[in-house]
Amino acid sequence: MDAIDKVILGELVRDGRLSFRDLAARVRLSPTATAERVRRLTESGVISGFRAEVDLAALGRPLRAYIDVRLRPGPDHADLEAALLTLPAVLECVHVTGRWDYTLTVACRDVVELDELVMALPRAYGSVETDTRLLLRTVEGSGAPSISALLA
Known part of the structure; x- marks a missing residue:
């Protein structure tokens, strides 16, 4: 290159x-x-x-959050990964190192949908602990355009 x-x-x-x-x-x-x-x-x-870059608020999903998920040790998580990605609110599911097993990026219609998702994680998906952070705003210039700095 x-x-x-x-x-x-x-x-x-x-x-x-x-x-x-x-x-x-x-x-x-x-x-x-x-x-x-x-x-x-x-x-x-x-x-x-x-x-295409999509405006999630224009699609009726203005509430964005990160949800860190810790699961019970043991079983293969392939089924969990596949199931989480079928949920309309889940944009991304990333397997991470450290205290958490996964970080979900979600876009919800409102706090009710976010609450339902967080409450479903232990019941339906076997999480033992979660931590949810709401995204307040994106700092202008962050994201893909910052890749340009890597090309300099």
């Missing part, structure tokens, strides 16, 4: 919908050469996909 590839990645992180023509103008290559570089970056796995 050379300096031009890094600029291409930075531009695509900022705006994944750029046309090859617009991207080419920003990196001072032809659209064909730019498209070829994006194809190579995709085939090599550096670019893993292009996604």
